[in-house]
Amino acid sequence: MxxxxxxxxxxxxxxxxxxxxxxxxxxxxxxxxxxxxxxxxxxxxxxxxxxxxxxxxxxxxxxxxxxxxxxxxxxxxxxxxxxxxxxxxxxxxxxxxxxxxxxxxxxxxxxxxxMPVLALQADAYDIKPGGLKAQFISADGSSTVLNGKIAKETDANIATKEGFLWVKNTGRQKNGYNQLKTPKAGEYKMILPDGTKVFLNSASTLRFSNNFNKGDRRVELDGEAYFEVAHNQDLPFVVKFNKTEVEVLGTHFNISAYSEEATKTTLLEGAIKIRTEKDQSILKPGDEANVANGMLNVHKVDTYKSIAWKEGMFYFHEDGITEILDQIARWYDVKIEYQGTPGTKKYSGDIRREATLNQVLQMLNAVSGAKFDLKDRTVTVNF
Structure with missing residues (x-):
C-alpha cells in the first residue's frame, strides 16, 4: 500500500x-x-x-x-x-x-x-528502559553490584577496562566459581581472563571457574549472551547450556537459552561445533541451530535478528506478538497479561531499546490493533 x-x-x-x-x-x-x-x-x-x-x-x-x-x-x-x-x-x-x-x-x-523514537506526553505513567545493571559474585562469595561501572573496586579480581567489566584470574580459589548476573531490565559486558568479550542480555547468568584459562575455557550460560571469543587453538572455548554444548576456537556467536525447552545458537563469524545429548553439527556463518526437546535443527537466518539487542534494538522479523512481548517483559521488567486470543499474525520492524515502554506499546498498538494498558508494572494486552 x-x-x-x-x-x-x-x-x-x-x-x-x-x-x-x-x-x-x-x-x-x-x-x-x-x-x-x-x-x-x-x-x-x-x-x-x-x-x-x-x-x-x-x-x-x-x-x-x-x-x-x-x-x-x-x-x-x-x-x-x-x-x-x-x-x-x-x-x-x-x-x-x-x-x-x-x-x-x-x-x-x-x-x-x-533511530530516534516518538515522544509521549510527560504526564503519562511510563517505565524507562533497562540499562547497565548486574551483580558479580566472586568465587570467594563476595558480591559487587554493578551500575554502569564499578564505583569502587573492592574485589582484586575485577576492574573496569574500556567500558567492560574485566575479570582477572588470580587463582586464589582453585575450585571456586564466579558469576555475572543481570536482572530483568539489565545488561552488562565483560572481558574474561583469556580476553574473550561477553555481552550478557537481561535476566541472564554466566558462570565460570576461577581457574578459567588454566587448563580449560568453559562457561555455563542461563539466558542470552553474545560472545567474541579470543582465539586459542590449544584451548577450545566451550559454552554449556540446557544439556547442550557449543565448542569454538575463536569466533563470534549468540546464544539464546531463556527456555529450557528451546534454545537458539546463531553464528556470525568463524565456525562452531554444537552438541546435544542426541546429535551434533558444525555451524557456518549465517547458520542458526535450534534445539527443542533435544532435537537439533540447523538453518540459515538473518543474523542481525539475533544480535540486535546488543546493538540497542528490538528487531522483529515474522514474529508473533507473544514472542515480541517476551522481549519487552524482560527489558522493562514488567508482567504481561493477555485478554483474548493473540492470533497467529506475524510482525516485522524495529524499535530502539532506549525507548520508554509507552513508546514501544504505541508502536505495537499501531501495527497490531491490540490495546495495551500499563498499570503497576503490569501490561494488560486486549485483543
Missing part, C-alpha cells in the same frame, strides 16, 4: 496530535503494516529537551489549515526517481519543522541502530 507522500505526512502529523478520524486510523494502520520501514519512519520523530513545550504548541495547531498553506508554499512534486520513503521524510520534516518545531531524522537504512 503506497499513498501520496503528502497524504502520509499528513496522517503522521494527525497521529502525533491524536486527531485521526476512524477511517484515517484504518488507513494509517494499513500503511504501517505494509512495510517495516514505515514503522521505523514513524519512530524517527525525536523528543527534544523542550519536548513538552513543543508538544503543547503542537496540540494547538489546526492541521488541515496549516497543511493546505504549507502544501502551496512547498509545492511538493515527488520525482518518480526518488525513494518514496525519503520523499515522505522530506514532507513530514517540513510539516514538523515549519509548523510544530519538532525535528525529523530522515530515514536511511544505515541509521537503523540509531
Amino acid at each position: 503506497q499513498k501520496a507522500p503528502e497524504l502520509i505526512a499528513k496522517l503522521i502529523t494527525k497521529f502525533l496530535k491524536n486527531e485521526l478520524s476512524e477511517q484515517e486510523s484504518k488507513d494509517f494502520e494499513l500503511w504501517l503494516a505494509s512495510d517495516p520501514k514505515n514503522i521505523t519512519l514513524l519512530e524517527s520523530f525525536r523528543d527534544t529537551p523542550s519536548v513538552q513545550e513543543e508538544l503543547n504548541y503542537f496540540n494547538t495547531i489546526d492541521t488541515d489549515k496549516d497543511w493546505a498553506i504549507l502544501s502551496n508554499k512547498l509545492n511538493l512534486k515527488p520525482s518518480p526517481k526518488l525513494n518514496w520513503i525519503k520523499i515522505i521524510s522530506y514532507s513530514a520534516a517540513a510539516i514538523l519543522l515549519l509548523v510544530a518545531g519538532i525535528g525529523l531524522y530522515q530515514y536511511t537504512t544505515s541509521q537503523r541502530a540509531k
